Amino acid sequence: MRLLTHNFLRSNVKGTENGYPLNIEVTTINCEDSPLDKSFLLNLLPKVNYPALRTAVQQISQHCVPPLKEIPEQLDVSDKESNQNLDHETLKNLHRVLFDVYLIEGWLVCPDTGRKFPVKDGIPNMILHEDEI
């Protein structure tokens, strides 16, 4: 599961207020290297919840070898024009955190209720128990 996917997942357990963003507990993490597709990334950025992405990066960075490079503290990704003006280094780092980091084993934890969703073989299992619906 990449951080791009994590960015769109939330807990929908009955009674959960927000359930987003899910906190990440890492058991096993893999990092790969893929080439930056600038236009694809720029297309995608306005859809990303940036604060959630930044928090996620902070939670997993220590487990990555080599450690993830910092992404900007704040970024208004909905501003397509300013996205265009981001420097190449920042775009590379954004690409890396969105696409190249895979959580293989671990947990996604609801920030409201603490409910843990397992991630196995890179796939999050978001199915609720009977009493959570």
Place this chain on the structure above:
Amino acid sequence: AARTSDTLKLKPTMKLSLVLAALLLGNFASTQAFSPRPTSTSSPAPLAASSSTALHGIRSAVARARDSLLSRERTDEDLKSGIAFFYDRSSKLWEDVWGEHMHHGYYIPEDRTDHVQAQIDLIDEVLKWAGVGDDGKTPKKVVDVGCGIGGSSRHIVRKYEGATANGITLSPYQAQRGNELAKEQGLEDRASFQVADALNQPFPSNTFDLVWSLESGEHMPDKQKFVNELLRVAAPGGRIIIVTWCHRDLLPGEPCLSTKEEKILAKINRAYYLPKWCSVADYVSLLEKAGAENIKREDWSYIIAPFWKAVIKSSLNLKSLVGLLKSGFSTIRGAYAMLLMLKGFNAGVIKFGLITCTKKDE
């Protein structure tokens, strides 16, 4: 215009040999009938055998067999774990014989034999019918609800530049296979698959500009909840497309289907882990109730009809039969149920319906 003579008849010998094959294999594999493995990873497996557990095991196995013979409706719980089990077991065989698309093909011309292309064409024709891209805007964020092994998702992100897709399925095997295929096809950045419940989608509201459900609605035990979730996760102004098997619309004053019609459906439901069917008209009123706009519907039963004959034919070769045998009782039963699907279409009770609508813009 719809064709009037659109029944599809199997040659009697073909029918007989398929029934014999199914019975033979069913008998041979009957030990598999009594052990559906729950695939949900969230509950720990019960510890094995005391003599009372063994007795309970036998009792529940007998109960399941009885329910199957009586074509009893499945509980929601049974459906959920059953669907995951059925697709975990059956997806590989389907993929080996048919490829990555687990849905009907578009049979215009009627006698086309390029079945995989027909399946791909179905996706394109549905998108065209729904008017996707007509206004110059193509979808950027797509959710594939009941995604199978992700054929639709991968095709759609290839089709529309800059699009990404999230697919959800109850089957861990399918999610895994979906991600593998995405990687093989160089689309892992664009399409990703998760294990999740369509009735409780793990996505924030107002997320997707295209909400896609191709032949998964049949599995949803609560159609109202299903429709509500589709609308919830759609972005304002976003489009929802549902392509699904339904029963025929009821005539005015008709309270329900005939007993004979219900019987066909009940048998199919046991085999395919389906809840009670509804009609396209039911979907339309559910969508209206949920506030959807620009609702459009269509009946493509006659366009996809040649598909079942093709599927049945494809199962009558050694490779498929061996694969069927290996996949276990539930898959074999699923193969037998294809005859019932054909019967249902011929009887006019089963329809292949398309419904599309948009979410109110802000």
